[in-house]
Amino acid sequence: MKNSKKFEDYFKDAWPYVVGAVLLSIMQIITLIITRQPWGITSAFAYWGLRLVELLGWSPYSGIRIENTQFFYTQWFLDDPVTVRNTAIILGATLAALLASQFRIKKIKSKKQVLVAAIGGLLMGYGSSIASGCNIGAFYSGIASMSLSGWIFGVFLFIGAIIGGKILIRFFM
Known part of the structure; x- marks a missing residue:
């Protein structure tokens, strides 16, 4: 008799790599459809840095040439899809670690x-x-x-x- 696993058995201890790969691929497709850009993370860091120095009173745009300054001047922090996605990743990873009792300082x-x-x-x-x-x-x-x-x-x-x-x-x- 074959030892067949139920769907729920795949999620008892840990996710198999295949499940993670499929979910990442689905997220990549959803991201591409919604934002019309491929999945990225680090572009938001430049945005965050420019916003931070702007909040501190320094003009980050003086003396440097930025191709798309209109984006930085008009877009609010949570209007940036990369920022929203990064925030969701951080919160999701924290929640997953807490639910798995693996969160440690x-x-x-x-x-x-x-x-x-x-x-x-x-x-x-x-x-x-x-x-x-x-x-x-x-x-x-x-x-x-x-x-x-x-x-x-x-x-x-x-x-x-x-x-x-x-x-x-x-x-x-």
């Missing part, structure tokens, strides 16, 4: 850990700037759009993950 172990995390964050931000997107926008959406750049990004993402893993093992294990 961890103690910082050392100043070295803080320094490496800050350097890593800056490098990731710089990398997403020069790559015109993060792993979602440049890789996932690039491949979904049949772009060669998405595949090239993927190769270097893989190489970077190997190097990063070796650095983590060397300095933190």
